[in-house]
Amino acid sequence: MDNDTKGISFKGTAEGLVILIPNEMETDLVMSQIAEKVKAAEKFFRGAKLNVIYRGKKLSEKEEKQLVKIMVDNSGVTVEGIRHELAAKPVEKKRPANISGIPIRKIFFKELEEGPCKFVRGTVRSGTRILYEGNVVVIGDANPGSEIVASGNIVIFGALRGMVHAGADGNREAFIAALKLAPTQLRIGDIITRCPDTSEEIEFLPEIATVKDGIIYVEPL
Amino acid sequence: MGEVIVITSGKGGVGKTTTTANLGTGLALLDKKVVLIDADIGLRNLDLVMGLENRIVYDLVNVVEGACRIKQALIKDKRFEGLYLLPAAQTRDKNAVSPEQMVKLCDDLKDEFDYIIVDCPAGIEQGFKNAIAGADRAIVITTPEVSAVRDADRVIGILEANEIKKPMLLINRVRPDMVKKGDMMSIEDIIDILAIDLIGVVPDDENIIISTNRGEPAVAEGKSLAGQAYQNITKRLMGEEVPLIDLAGNDGFLSKMKKLFGFKSA
Numbered sequence: 001m002d003n004d005t006k007g008i009s010f011k012g013t014a015e016g017l018v019i020l021i022p023n024e025m026e027t028d029l030v031m032s033q034i035a036e037k038v039k040a041a042e043k044f045f046r047g048a049k050l051n052v053i054y055r056g057k058k059l060s061e062k063e064e065k066q067l068v069k070i071m072v073d074n075s076g077v078t079v080e081g082i083r084h085e086l087a088a089k090p091v092e093k094k095r096p097a098n099i100s101g102i103p104i105r106k107i108f109f110k111e112l113e114e115g116p117c118k119f120v121r122g123t124v125r126s127g128t129r130i131l132y133e134g135n136v137v138v139i140g141d142a143n144p145g146s147e148i149v150a151s152g153n154i155v156i157f158g159a160l161r162g163m164v165h166a167g168a169d170g171n172r173e174a175f176i177a178a179l180k181l182a183p184t185q186l187r188i189g190d191i192i193t194r195c196p197d198t199s200e201e202i203e204f205l206p207e208i209a210t211v212k213d214g215i216i217y218v219e220p221l
Numbered sequence: 222m223g224e225v226i227v228i229t230s231g232k233g234g235v236g237k238t239t240t241t242a243n244l245g246t247g248l249a250l251l252d253k254k255v256v257l258i259d260a261d262i263g264l265r266n267l268d269l270v271m272g273l274e275n276r277i278v279y280d281l282v283n284v285v286e287g288a289c290r291i292k293q294a295l296i297k298d299k300r301f302e303g304l305y306l307l308p309a310a311q312t313r314d315k316n317a318v319s320p321e322q323m324v325k326l327c328d329d330l331k332d333e334f335d336y337i338i339v340d341c342p343a344g345i346e347q348g349f350k351n352a353i354a355g356a357d358r359a360i361v362i363t364t365p366e367v368s369a370v371r372d373a374d375r376v377i378g379i380l381e382a383n384e385i386k387k388p389m390l391l392i393n394r395v396r397p398d399m400v401k402k403g404d405m406m407s408i409e410d411i412i413d414i415l416a417i418d419l420i421g422v423v424p425d426d427e428n429i430i431i432s433t434n435r436g437e438p439a440v441a442e443g444k445s446l447a448g449q450a451y452q453n454i455t456k457r458l459m460g461e462e463v464p465l466i467d468l469a470g471n472d473g474f475l476s477k478m479k480k481l482f483g484f485k486s487a
Contacts, residue, residue, distance in 0.1 A: 122381075123416050125374045125375060125377055125378030125381075126371050126372075126374040126375040126378065127374075127375040127378055127379075128378055140416075141414075141416060143374050143414060144371060144374075144414075145371055145374065145375065159413075161414070
């Protein structure tokens, strides 16, 4: 029966039983297939109370009643209600974690200076990724090709040439500071910026990057 | 007890094999017993650069698989006393050898030789892991190009993670005229990023291409600039302090080269 693939299918959800009915299926066939399926799972349905939600082909009120009766008669289930639903409700999408892969939070600790802190000694080299829930301090350089992602602040006691993401869980109040700020990319919270392309050699000049009015500003420390 | 030195770079084509051949020959010329291991299984080159291709009978894979004894696979270089080559297999791939086998091989060779120099394949996959497995020290080769420096940085990170501390940096194919014009990264720029000790700088030199094609390492005749640079690096490798090319000595080196280029154009 090639109807198998295109036929009725049942799905249990938190809201109740969902029945998928192909749009082009004839009502009689719908009823007989549902009867069959319910009978087959009689033990499962007996004594249960549930809501029925059906998707796909829209049935008339009379047909809806008939469907409920079929279910009740064939299994002894109690149907509390029946309704039609256009399509699967989009699964509530978690706000996809931000670009750096840390889930966004709504509440952060305000006193950023007091959070946990990770110290990294030595050069953070290309291909290295440091991910930390808290503040990160690097005693050394962060080279191009490296990634440092922290939910708190990031301080580089050296030259910053790689990518850093401070406040990676969405906190725009985080800051990034370095003795030489020449990153490939700066990210704070959900804001991304990159350095101007001019590659004039800057001397070591400690700078700090913070967010004001949704824009990342870099200032001398 | 010998020392295992791996020559690596991450990026291909920066001069690992050429450096291996020249350092090995240089050490042999200074009366050391040296074996060169070609770890680039499937893409073997070191035998060509050494001019020993037609003498291969057994190779590295034969040795680790126990098909022959180490002694049988070692090719003695008749031009240089004390220099041997352990060639790679050409018809196998990197998975034919495991890091553990390489460690054992290096340990066995340490009893016989003063220096075991491993020519590492490009990349950071299995072949690279094999090559660095038995190493005591590492020389990282880069050229003054951003891509080569980036790869070198990655490789240094992996070496450090594998407990091969203090890798040394060799900057190859430097063109002082281009550096002066600001068209090429300077030695200082590269050291600034990689932050490891410099063991030497080799200028871009067409003699290298000639000697490579002939299978005669440039270090042997020592007339070319690159050959001289390799001689100095060899001495530094043995712990000798050869002045030059450190940040301070850089000027002297550059002006010397400039003079030479000047003579050429005049």
